[in-house]
Amino acid sequence: MMVRVVLPPHLRTLAKVKGELTVEVSAATQRSVLDAVEEQYPMLCGTIRDHATKERRAFLRFFACQEDLSHESIDTPLPQEVAEGREPLLVIGAVAGG
Secondary structure, eight states: OEEEEEOOHHHHHHHTOOSOEEEEOSSOBHHHHHHHHHHHOGGGTTTSBOTTTOOBOTTEEEEETTEEOTTSOTTSBOOHHHHTTSSOEEEEEOOOOO
């Protein structure tokens, strides 16, 4: 299946892409999608997830279908709309401040 991924501007610049990415995965989970993104764009390794632990970087969040998926298990299936390519998985840079 083909999953659409939208990266924040700084990661799109690093990957030298414009717009959203499309990756092929056998299962629509955060792990499989991020594995595919890192395989297709090796310069992103370590930018979305930690090199060793593979945990999400603290200042990035994952959203799909208007839901925050950041604290879901990386092996939880993504929403059906994402798996079918109708909605993208959004990687969003967190905004901090006061």
